[in-house]
Amino acid sequence: MTDLTTSSKTTDIIPGNNAAPHADWRSFAAEILTTLADPEHRIWAYAAWHGSSVVSQTDHIPDATPARADEAAVDPWAEDYEASGILGLDYHVNDATDPSRPDPDAPEDSKRGRPRASVLTAVMRIARQFATLRNLLGTLAAPGAITFLSSGTPELDSTIEQILNAITVSDQRAPGVPKLTACTIEEVFAIGDRKRSGPFGAFSVGVKRWIEDGHPIVITGAGSAVMRPELQAMVSNVIHLVPFSREMLCEVLNSLYPGGEVRADNLPDCLGAAELGCLSPEALTIATRAATPTDAIRRLVADIPLPTVAGPGLADFPLQPAVREPVEQLLADMLAWQNGDIPWSDVSRGILLVGPPGCGKTELPRLIAKEAGITVHPASMAKWQSTGARSSDICREMRSFFTKAAAAAPCIVFIDELDTFGDRGRPQDHNSSWTDMVIGALLECLDGYETGEGVVVMAATNLLHKIDAALRRPGRFDRVVTVGHPTPDLMPSAFRWHLRDDLEGADLPAIAAAATGMTGAEVAESVRRARALARRACRPLTPEDLGTAIAERRPPLAEQLRWQVAVHECGHAIVAHATGRARPKLLSLHTGGGSADMTRAASNLRRADIDDEIACCLAGRAAERLIVGSASGGAGGTEDSDLAHATRVAAGIELSYGLGTSGTAWHGSPDAALYQMRLDPNILARVQIHLDDAEAFAFELLKTNRALLEDMARELMRTCLLTGPTLAALLARTDPQPTVRRAAGPPQQAPSDLTRTTTPARADRLWGRRRK
Incomplete structure (x- = not known):
């Protein structure tokens, strides 16, 4: 069984391209790191380090653009200090013996610093995917090939592009193999370098030239859903990089902490495939700031979400029959699919929850995920807009979010306040073009994952009539479910949900009658208030406390x-x-x-x-x-x-x-x-x-x-x-x-x-x- 997953045929030009990659991938990773240690690449691939495992150097953040070959002898730290004056940074460095500069007499390995954690993550995944440079070139450098390399991690796209360009730049590595060119999905459609007229008018000038010259091209992106139709029509091969794994984590830690002996069987069980598949480069970088690999592992474990504590489940949550039926059907479909009993095409495409504030809409996705043993990925317009209000910023964050969710499948994507995205059917105004673009991008994301296995999309709104009609159709949301406040017959169950094990045996129907008409959020607040009354009196909770809390929140009407x-x-x-x-x-x-x-x-x-x-x-x-x-x-x-x-x-x-x-x-x-x-x-x-x-x-x-x-x-x-x-x-x-x-x-x-x-x-x- 090969690790190479493709969506179409791949042309092999080097013998042995289909060899199993398991045997020498670590050697290939070491070969890549040696190449990246060259001065022209070291400046972006390696970081200075104050830790004890390598020579102490200042935290240096140089320009990410690799130096030209004829500039290899230039001291990058000297360039950095010169640039600092331009940027207005006062480092006051005048002594050539300053400890922030590398020791010119130190061993070459020490002067490198150590690889950046994000670079190591990308190197391990590339090496594990292809095993050898020969294999990589045979897959990606076929004449005329245009390959989309999907990482599932948007933060690594640029790093993977730089690594591919670095290890394939020399003709001596594979004589006779066409020159491979790598770029990110953003560079394909770079607005500042685009001529819309003529063939391939949607692409940047450089990409147009590569296409017309017949160069093999590799486009790095978080997921195939970010590809626009004009690019999808030309891509001949889609490769999904293998996810980050326990064995890769061992190699990363042993690279960052020389002399360490971290083995996969020594890692905690909680660092499983699902947890490491969702590990971000930022989290790994922060964890590996620790002085030892043991401390780094502890930090990684500490960042893992705690398992859901035992307690009431979906069966205990107060739901009207019209709501419970589609919710339990979705849960049954997810469990049946995970057990292999039904294909993904038979799983419900999701539920749009409609109802007033405080009725439990945000709680339902958590309960379904808990019962199914999967995770929930929450999102909203406010969250996606936090990085910028421009439609392009929102669309980029949206696509990145859905790509990460796909990498973490099976999971539930929950979009709160769906009405805030707007409606293209409303009267035209100066915001209409913004709304059209954002809604269009959301529809692309939903459709891109409609056939992607393992991702169920749920959403919630208070105002159904403000949601674009295209978002409400089946296939995006198969069911539109109205969730209301607890009815009188469900009110005792609502109180029991929030009371948990307190007041067992109490006459909850009599107590709940006074709360008729309350929202679920108001019930929860009344229980908290009752517990506060009991704590103030230094005694256990009593039914009288609950009655007092309800009366305080709902004074009797005249x-x-x-x-x-x-x-x-x-x-x-x-x-x-x-x-x-x-x-x-x-x-x-x-x-x-x-x-x-x-x-x-x-x-x-x-x-x-x-x-x-x-x-x-x-x-x-x-x-x-x-x-x-x-x-x-x-x-x-x-x-x-x-x-x-x-x-x-x-x-x-x-x-x-x-x-x-x-x-x-x-x-x-x-x-x-x-x-x-x-x-x-x-x-x-x-x-x-x-x-x-x-x-x-x-x-x-x-x-x-x-x-x-x-x-x-x-x-x-x-x-x-x-x-x-x-x-x-x-x-x-x-x-x-x-x-x-x-x-x-x-x-x-x-x-x-x-x-x-x-x-x-x-x-x-x-x-x-x-x-x-």
Whole structure:
């Protein structure tokens, strides 16, 4: 079995190219290091060192550009001090015997310093992949070959390019073999050295010349997903470098600490293939600053994430059945794939979690990864933008992140706040080109790993309507799952999740009833507050502490406000049941307000359905007007409030659905319609008419069912919870026919009439003109 993994054929020009590379790869690594010790390469491949294993020299960071052959005799340290004056650095070096300069009489090996850890990592992987220079040239230097060498480690791309150019620069190494040229993926598309006209206009001038001259070319990159289509069409060979391993780590440590005898069987078991495959050059450099190889290993072990502690798992996490089913299906698919029972093509492509803040969206990927025994790689726009706000910076960080995740497969990639990437379907503005490029790059990354085995992408958002439609389609996210706050039946499980082993045997359902409507984050905060109360009193946690913490977070509502909230929620339930637009499942009244949990019915998007949808949203306000005498602001405020949803749908009637007086022209999505509504008084007036009509209809329907509304609100006040047979029995009394009904179809007002100020009384008159 060969270690060379290619995506297409490789032309062998040197006999023995297919020999197994296991035998002499260490000799090849030593040969590469000897070449890099030459003065023209030493300046970037070796670092000065203050440790005890080599001669003490200053930490020197010279120019990474290799010196020309005719400049080999130049003292690089002298050049550095000359440059320091230009850069404004005051080293005050005037004595030729200064200890920061190499001793000219010291042995040659001592004057080298020691290889940089990043260079050693790249050397070991190259040597282990090809075993000999003959093998390397036979694979990479075939006439006309264009090879993409994938490292999986973006930080090593430039180093691998320099090493390849250094060890293949001399014709004496392989007489008759074409000159090999290596470059990084960034250099292929270097903007400052590009002429867009003519053939290969997307490439830099140097790469165009190499292609036209027939040079064998090696392009180094973190992963094949970073290749653009014009480059993919020309690459004849894709080689994935073998990952960093235990035996390579031994060679690195023995090179950095001469005289050491580090062997693979002496390394800790926790430094396994998965951990070393994710080891960054930065982490290895920091670890090898230690004085001894033993201390370096200790530092590497200390940086390994601790194993997940035992505790509640996915089965204990409070989830509604509609959420649990796709989550457990994804977990089952991952386990089946790891066991070899199903191919990767049958594994779910991921889940997009939608829900308000504090409902556990970020916890679910961790739980799935814990059960599957894999890792989670978190990401967000804020994280990718931290290195720069330019779209090119974000795209580069994004591709680097996905490449590292692929190298760590199997794993879960979790993208938080997916809505912050923007939507290409929104109205055009000065940020549109930026959004187009970033969304396009994210789509390329998702598609690049759709067929890559072992990487499952999950994401979370609070605002689904702000996400680009292309991101939501199956294949990128197979399931869009709505995660809500714990329902009353799940609230005891939510408290048990955060209490862990505390308060075993306590009556959690009774305690949790007071917390109905809390988010998962609020439940967690209440438990922390209860534990703080117990610590302050120097005693174990008690149910009374938990009750006190809940009461402190949710002070009881005044009786008049409780009545208003009960009327509001019951109004929603009655109108939803009467119109058939939703099925009420649970009404709750708690110290933080109230909630109505309903399952929305499927809609055929006819005008009557849309009008009923708006009426359901405004039924709470209508109930308050009917029973309390006036409406409160409880229906509005946030982007997911009753008023926000009703306004979005009403604007869609006019500008998105072609069902209003504005005509059948499509002006954009409902969100785009909201934007236009703010700029056009006529559209705003039309939207207001729809809202007034819907609220007036809900008011009349509730007026017909006033006795039921009052009885239901009183029962909710008494029990704080209406569900199951009790709720069904009350809703069975609903009269679905109001005293008057509106006419179907769009309103027919004159444009001048629509621009006037709309009042509830005027809305009633307009509504009355549309009665049957």
